[in-house]
Amino acid sequence: MTDAVLGGTGTALINILLLAILFVVAIAIARLRSLFAIVMLSGVYSLVSAAWYILVDAVDVGFTEAAVGAGMSTAVLLGAMLLTARTAKPEKPFSRLGPFIVCLAVGVMLIYATIDLPALGDPTSPANAGVGLTFLQVNWYDTGVPNVVTSVLASYRGFDTLGETAVVFTAGLAVALLLGFGERSLAETLRRSPQPETRPPSVPRDGDAT
Amino acid sequence: MKGDHHMILRVIAKCLIPLILIYAFYVQFHGEVGAGGAFQAGVVLAVALILHSLVFGLTATMRAVPPWFTRALSAVGVLVYAGVGVWAMLNGGAYLEYQALFLEPPGGHDGQHAGIIIIELGVLFAVSGGLSTIFYALAGRVAEIRDEDW
Numbered sequence: 570m571t572d573a574v575l576g577g578t579g580t581a582l583i584n585i586l587l588l589a590i591l592f593v594v595a596i597a598i599a600r601l602r603s604l605f606a607i608v609m610l611s612g613v614y615s616l617v618s619a620a621w622y623i624l625v626d627a628v629d630v631g632f633t634e635a636a637v638g639a640g641m642s643t644a645v646l647l648g649a650m651l652l653t654a655r656t657a658k659p660e661k662p663f664s665r666l667g668p669f670i671v672c673l674a675v676g677v678m679l680i681y682a683t684i685d686l687p688a689l690g691d692p693t694s695p696a697n698a699g700v701g702l703t704f705l706q707v708n709w710y711d712t713g714v715p716n717v718v719t720s721v722l723a724s725y726r727g728f729d730t731l732g733e734t735a736v737v738f739t740a741g742l743a744v745a746l747l748l749g750f751g752e753r754s755l756a757e758t759l760r761r762s763p764q765p766e767t768r769p770p771s772v773p774r775d776g777d778a779t
Numbered sequence: 780m781k782g783d784h785h786m787i788l789r790v791i792a793k794c795l796i797p798l799i800l801i802y803a804f805y806v807q808f809h810g811e812v813g814a815g816g817a818f819q820a821g822v823v824l825a826v827a828l829i830l831h832s833l834v835f836g837l838t839a840t841m842r843a844v845p846p847w848f849t850r851a852l853s854a855v856g857v858l859v860y861a862g863v864g865v866w867a868m869l870n871g872g873a874y875l876e877y878q879a880l881f882l883e884p885p886g887g888h889d890g891q892h893a894g895i896i897i898i899e900l901g902v903l904f905a906v907s908g909g910l911s912t913i914f915y916a917l918a919g920r921v922a923e924i925r926d927e928d929w
Contacts, residue, residue, distance in 0.1 A: 628814040636822040641910055644829045648917030712877075713888030714895065715812050722816065723895040727875040730898070731860050733818075734905045738857045741909030745850060748916040 580624065587621045602657045604650045612643035625689060629718050785834065792834040799827040807903055811892075817899035821906025828911050837918050846919070849911035856904025863897050 594614045601607050615638030622631030687694030704721055714720040722730050803823035810816035832840035864875040872879020877894030878887070 629816075629819075632815045632819050633822075636819050636826065640826045641822050641829075644826070644833075645913060645917060648914060652917070652920060710886060712891040712895075714891065716810065716814075718814075719810050719816055719895065720891075723898055724877060724891060727864075727877075727898065730902065731864070731875070734860050734902050735857055737909045738853050738905050741850065741853050741912040744913045745916045748920050 583624060584621070587617055587624065590617050591621070602659065604653075604655055604657060605647075607657075608643060608646045608650055611646065612639045615639040615642070788834055792830055796827050796831055799823060799830065803827065807899065810899055811895065817902035818906055821903045822910060824903070824907035825910035825914065828907075829914055832914070832918060837915075841915070841919075844911065846912065846915045849908045849915060851908070852904045853908030853912060854905075856901045856906070856908060858901075859904065860898045860901035863894055863901070867894075 591614060594610050594617065598607050598610050598614070601610070615634055619631040619635035619639060622628075622634055687696075691697065704717055704725065708714065708717050708720050712720040712724050714724070803820045806813075806815040806823060807817055807820035810820070828840060828844060831843070863877075863880075867876045867879045868874055870879045870882055875894075875898075877890040878885065880890035880894050881887070883890050
């Protein structure tokens with residue numbers, strides 16, 4: 570009994586801690602002007618929210634958030650930031666008032682909506698009692714795949730996943746068509762400098778392949 | 780001395796990149812029994828590539844993994860995925876009906892396993908190739924501007 574109570578208290582404390590970090594990071598992102606710091610802090614935000622997802626047992630979502638949000642999009646945003654200025658323009662006073670009111674209104678509405686949500690892990694909630702339960706029951710006979718997430722993603726909803734794959738491919742294609750394939754810089758570098766001029770020839774090779 | 784600035788970074792990255800690649804393949808092939816799957820594995824693969832280019836320079840990475848390869852990989856991934864659907868149709872099933880891959884009765888799982896493994900390979904190719912293409916497009920452009928303007 571005490572174990573359960575202590576465990577619940579510990580989880581609640583970690584919850585509060587992670588959400589507090591998220592809050593502080595979000596405020597810092599909103600107030601900073603340096604784009605580099607903002608990109609890095611958004612990576613931190615993703616990593617902390619990934620930890621929080623795992624705390625609420627959404628392991629796959631947390632994994633994806635850590636890989637895509639903290640890893641991939643931080644790197645892509647850094648690359649995009651290098652194409653533009655390093656700092657955001659200073660704002661006029663009171664220009665934040667409108668967005669602030671919108672955020673406040675949306676936040677109040679979301680908090681109001683959480684009152685109707687079922688508790689975490691509630692077995693009678695619609696997500697656990699309806700079609701989710703059916704998948705858990707028929708999955709083993711249908712597919713023989715132990716991980717229901719995989720069998721739902723790849724088998725029951727194969728069309729969805731095909732669409733998502735096509736979306737990723739299309740995104741890569743669109744960015745490459747807009748920005749070029751990045752080969753011009755490669756050809757340029759290869760043509761101009763068999764040895765990069767930034768490094769003196771006395772430095773031993775370090776597997777740089779140049 | 781200028782080249783020595785990032786020596787620790789290079790040594791650590793050399794140790795880390797193979798581990799990241801192995802982890803990506805672990806996630807890929809344990810998707811049926813654990814968390815994660817082909818999407819995450821593809822992202823992790825692309826992240827290993829990005830780490831290599833951040834530490835060793837974009838040119839070295841483009842020599843190792845050429846841009847034409849990443850975008851071809853992305854297209855091949857989508858084709859592999861769609862091809863499994865066509866394979867099922869050729870056997871008389873519905874599109875992407877894995878049960879029809881080996882013409883099994885309901886309850887047979889070979890087609891399910893094979894279909895899922897193949898489409899996950901397709902997703903891995905498409906995601907890692909597509910994200911690498913995006914990164915190459917952005918990073919390659921930066922290098923070009925830097926050479927001309929600075």
